[in-house]
Amino acid sequence: MLGYYASIAASSFRKNKALATLMVLVIGLGIGASMTMITVFHVLSGDPLPGRxxxxxxxxxxxxxxxxxPSAGTPxxxxxxxxxxxxxxxxxxxxxxxxxxxxxxxxxxxxxxxxxxxxxxxxxxxxxxxxxxxxxxxxxxxxxxxxxxxxxxxxxxxxxxxxxxxxxxxxxxxxxxxxxxxxxxxxxxxxxxxxxxxxxxxxxxxxxxxxxxxxxxxxxxxxxxxxxxxxxxxxxxxxxxxxxxxxxxxxxxxxxxxxxxxxxxxxxxxxxxxxxxxxxxxxxxxxxxxxxxxxxxxQHAIPDDLRLQLSLSVGFLLVCMLNVMGLLLATFLRRGGEISVRRALGARRRDIFLQLGVESSVIGLTGGLLGVLVALFGLWSVRQRPDGYAQLAHMDPGMLLATFALALITGALAGLLPAWRACRIAPALQLKTQ
Amino acid sequence: MPHSPLLASLGRHKLTVLLMVMQVALTCAIVCNVAAILGHRITQLSLPSGVAEDELVMLESISVDASTDPLVRHDTDLAALRQLPGVRSAAAVDALPFNSNNWSNGISLVPKGDARLTATAFNGTPGELATLGLRLAAGRDFLPEEYLPLGAAQDWTGINKVPSTIVTSALAQQLFPGQDPLGKVIYPGDGPVRIVGVVDHLLRPTLDETAGNEYATVFPMLPDDGRVTYVMRTAPQDRERVLQQAMARLAQLDSNRVLRRPQTFAQLREDYFRRDRTMISLLLAAAFGLLLVTAAGIAGLASFWVQQRRRSIGIRRAVGATRHDILRYVQAENFLIVSGGVLLGAALAYALNVMLMQRYALQRLPAFYVPLGAAALWLLGQLAVLGPARRAAAVPPVVATRSG
Structure with missing residues (x-):
């Protein structure tokens, strides 16, 4: 069934190429920016003396x-x-x-x-x-x-x-x-x-x-x-x-x-x-x-500037998620007719939900792939900084997995609300108006 | 343009509109704060240091041999440096703006009193003012008889005996608001120190977020540490050559020392602000990224809605609406959504600012950034929706006659 849903997803993206590309780009940028900073943080907050x-x-x-x-500026x-x-x-x-x-x-x-x-x-x-x-x-x-x-x-x-x-x-x-x-x-x-x-x-x-x-x-x-x-x-x-x-x-x-x-x-x-x-x-x-x-x-071993950059990148990801959520909702609702036909033919709400969930996950994963590339570029640019921590900024396998996990979660979360809204479309009404 | 059908139509897409409003609000909040941080950083970056930045070169000398008197060696070195072609003047100093060598003293106005604030001590050989290019706003330079050794080997006891000081006008303002600081007495150490001059600007060796970046006192004290910075003033085009010649000349005079960090003042400033410049470019990228994503979202949704409503638009055209009406309709719709986002975003911007102030040493969000951010988003929204709106206006009335 999932394979079928994936092929529906693919055909729907082909219909809305521009919009699908936009969503993938936005997720990729958001994931890439935040994973860059999360990785830097992960590396810097490691234990300097493991075991001791x-x-x-x-x-x-x-x-x-x-x-x-206090006015004397007590450190x-x-x-x-x-x-x-x-x-x-x-x-x-x-x-x-x-x-x-x-x-x-x-x-x-x-x-x-x-x-x-x-x-x-x-x-x-x-x-x-x-x-x-x-x-x-x-x-x-x-x-x-x-x-x-x-x-x-x-x-x-x-x-x-x-x-x-x-x-x-x-x-x-x-x-x-x-x-x-x-x-x-x-x-x-x-x-x-x-x-x-x-x-x-x-x-x-x-x-x-x-x-x-x-x-x-x-x-x-x-x-x-x-x-x-x-x-x-x-x-x-x-x-x-x-x-x-x-x-x-x-x-x-x-x-x-x-x-x-x-x-x-x-x-x-x-x-x-x-x-x-x-x-x-x-x-x-x-x-x-x-x-x-x-x-x-x-003692704030990790510089405050980096913390600020992390907050900023997470905020950016949040905006990207809202963006994709809005676009997904619009596409799902546009297909109200198609959905109501499926509902009329016996698909349960949770089938629709699953189908749309698969669609948003595909967007999320594709965005995640792009995100890994963006994060690799981001880490490279961090390594060009003159700071002492710069050379530590490398992607490790754990963070690579985390990147995909974050992408999948972002995609699924972004799709959750739109899918929930779309699967509440009543079959009869939609058939009548179209 | 009657707004009731507009509102009714938006009401049919409550969730989508809500998401859009939230996105605009979040973007507005973040961009306002980012802009404020940017503004602050750029201000710091462009603070005048007070010295003749284009004409200064410097290098550090650390002596290994403890047996020769540092005062004598500094005099010998300086005499040799002044002989170099192109060197207009030279001085041995400890602190410079941006060189991070910050020796601060609590300043009180009565003997043994509580410190009102801390100020950096800048010490140097005679001619320091002229070499650095500090501008005296009032008073005079130090007299030759005022100079005494810093006393580095005796825990800098010179500060307890020094007779006079030249302060920045920022420090004078803070200590003696509305009064003439000349002739006033301050206590940076045990003894009284008379203010004999005021310079208009001199930045401290390290900057911070407080207002005290120009709390500086110049003392007629001779560095007598093994470690000293020689500053030379020269024509901008001679800087590199003078540096090389100075290195060679000093090594030739005494090879038993470490000579390091030969650099121009411009390099010193650039190194000091390297992190801030990284941060500035990142903040700019973040702000542009956010605005771009939001613009793309607005444009994407608008063009999607236009596609979806082709038939309704056709009907409206058929019953008499002009192209202009349709254009205005789509634009008004966008304006309404963005306005909702901006209103929410303004509140969010202040909330975010309070949060940032607590977690980082950031200052309050200056009020003008919010209307600025709002205006930027309105403009951005209108630009983003222009394409879809024109496509909507181009829908011919005949579409109304076609089904589905």
Whole structure:
């Protein structure tokens, strides 16, 4: 029966070629535009660290003073820590792993002595970083808490920087010169580029960025290496980076089970209260603990512009659907005569409904095919953008299936109302008037 | 044109008309909001930065060797850069419009008071104003004795000692509305700073959605960090050559440093707004797409109705209606449908705007966008229906005599 309906559909489209083409085009554009953005979103909202993310948390303690007037443009909570608070939580060591970190940038001297030094970005962090995030080492390993305390001049290199400095030869044990200080290479990471770079401060460059070196935070502070990222200060404090009135550090903890999560939450609440008794952290106690994925959502890891584009494309699809709905209704009602003849010959309402449903699904599917092409083009154009997320915008088999599903659903939904209206045509009346 | 048969006829296609009205309404709502966002982005894109954009080139120098005094090195470098043919003036600075190097201070009007707002500090060597091409609207440039080091190694303590500042007129207006800002005192750090000059424009290194994009203070403080930006002013046609020569000259003076981001100010601006330009073209495409789809829908439905009603049109022609009457009839019908859509759409546009304002940092929909969107849709509807309407008018009266 469905085959018969499909052939009726085909003949009806042949009769109304222009209109059928218009409907297919409109559905194709709508599906293509929305699937482009849905795919970009799907790719960007993926888990940057599968298998580990559910155990990783960001504690948030708001160190700012109370009196800051709102007109001064208080930035939203970025979750950054002051140096004393980060140090206290590190030393308390209540989590399975904990690490403080900040972005850094240093001039690197090329080994062969030729050419100007070049700039490289990386991370200043503490010992647990590698174990907590499960970074894959090509050779060597990270440093210890002891190295942190002793401000050891050791460094873990990214694969790309290691290759740039030492070629394919072994790097561990060799010396690299950052600014005017020698560091001993103790490890080389395999390509490790979680997208977005979740552990850094979220900004418009969270996607596409990677770190090429890691060295102890206290060493960097000691040597006054250059930091990257937001430093917010308040009050009239003394020494910037180590002051308890400047926040700039990111802090992550690993908590392996829900009981530990609850315990840690209680711990940081207690910490905040305790600090208040020393006259610090004047804001009302509201210690929070965000899971990795919640943190990304809270920090708007996906740029607002992209969200707006997604809403826009869905709105566009909605208009396209209304458009096709109207056109389908007009075509179905035009065929009132034909329908009433079929009804008079014994077709039930649901036969008519099914027949018209098949017709709209054919439109939907054909539109979907076109939509896939439009989406492929759309994703290509997204990849041409200069943003860090651009290179991630690829169609995968799952999204391809989703595209067809969306097309089919759109077609069926667009056909539902018109088919329902058309199958209510009374046989006798239509025969008489024609 | 009596409207009663028109309404009666539309009443026979309630559902179709309703769908059409909804489509027009949704299109109107979205297009109005898209147009407002577009307007805002384009305004940002064309904000005057206050500097001589066509004549500036810059490059960043980061020293590796911590042993030489940065102040001395900057002087040496600048002296060498000023020697280059085509360089009219040069200065070492930290912040520039669009360079994202934003050091903001809370500004209060009393010692240790609450900050009224935050403003970016622009610091540079003597001649910064002339090099950047900032226009003094009132007051004077800094005096040589006012300059002091920024104190980067001591947590930028220069801000507590600096005697004078030049502010933008936007900042002056905000701090001292209706008063002469010259001679007034502000507190960006611990100590009092006297306003000695006002420039008409200077954009901050990063823009945002708030009104404070020009809250800027220029201080006579010398960058004494290892990292500095050299800005040179030159004739527009010399920019590329000057950049290359500057790179070579600085590398020759001291090869133990990183030289990066040699660029013209035009490139800096272009990079800064790249995302906005992508967004603008996308928004334009979306708006055109929506209008096109809606126009196609209107035209498709209208021509379909004309086909369906050939016989009725023939009868009307036979009983005396002129071609013009038929044309007007179809046009009036379309006008009625679009009007319904536009009315609903105006309400929807505001609802959508409220929703967008909550979810994104968007501003209120300026009132004139809605009538603009409505006018666009009316015009579009009339254009879309013109073809079918003329075909309807061309139906000869003799059709009435044929059956079915």
């Amino acid at each position: 993310s559910e155990h990783l948390f960001v504690p948030v303690i708001d160190p700012r003073p109370l009196d800051r007037s 939203s909570m970025d979750g950054n820590f002051t140096w004393p608070d980060a140090l206290n939580l590190l030393h308390a060591a209540r989590a399975d792993h904990q690490a403080a970190m900040a972005g850094g940038a240093v001039p690197v001297r090329p080994m062969q002595g030729a050419g100007l030094p070049f700039y490289e970005t990386g991370r200043y962090t503490t010992a647990d970083f590698f174990a907590m995030f499960g970074t894959p080492f090509l050779s060597g390993g990270g440093w210890t808490a002891e190295d942190d305390a002793q401000r050891a001049r050791v460094v873990v290199l990214g694969h790309a920087l290691s290759r740039k400095l030492f070629g394919e030869g072994p790097a561990v044990g060799r010396t690299v010169r950052f600014k005017d200080v020698d560091f001993r290479v103790i490890g080389v990471l395999d390509d490790w580029q979680p997208q977005p770079q979740f552990y850094a401060q979220m900004d418009s460059r969270a996607f596409g960025r990677s770190d090429q070196f890691f060295l102890p935070l206290q060493t960097a502070l000691d040597l006054k290496l250059d930091f990257v990222g937001r430093l917010s200060c308040w009050g009239d404090s003394g020494d910037g980076r180590t002051s308890d009135q400047c926040s700039w550090l990111q802090f992550w903890v690993q908590l392996d089970n829900p009981a530990k999560v609850a315990a840690y939450r209680a711990f940081i609440t207690g910490y905040w209260r305790e600090q208040q008794s020393h006259g610090r952290l004047p804001r009302p106690v509201d210690a929070r603990l965000y899971g990795l994925m919640d943190w990304l959502a809270y």
